[in-house]
Amino acid sequence: MLFRLLLLFLIVWFLLWILKKQFAPDEESSAPTSSDQSEDIIACHYCGIHAPKSSGLMYQGEFYCCREHAMLDEQEKS
Numbered sequence: 001m002l003f004r005l006l007l008l009f010l011i012v013w014f015l016l017w018i019l020k021k022q023f024a025p026d027e028e029s030s031a032p033t034s035s036d037q038s039e040d041i042i043a044c045h046y047c048g049i050h051a052p053k054s055s056g057l058m059y060q061g062e063f064y065c066c067r068e069h070a071m072l073d074e075q076e077k078s
């Protein structure tokens with residue numbers, strides 16, 4: 001009896017899991033894409049390469065793809 005209940009519970013849980021997967025694919029698939037879209041792609045002030053804001057750095061109000069380019073640009077300014 002207990003085994004049957006357990007089996008029933010597992011079947012219900014499995015069905016709910018499938019339903020959840022079928023009815024909420026937008027949430028799962030849109031979550032990473034929306035975060036990608038929300039991330040700003042900015043051109044490096046030195047070399048012009050477009051890079052995500054998180055992968056580069058802001059230096060004196062300008063975006064650079066790497067620390068070296070920030071330093072190089074600073075050297076060329078002075």
Ligand SMILES: [Zn+2]
Nearest residue numbers: 044047065069
């Ligand atoms: Zn650069």
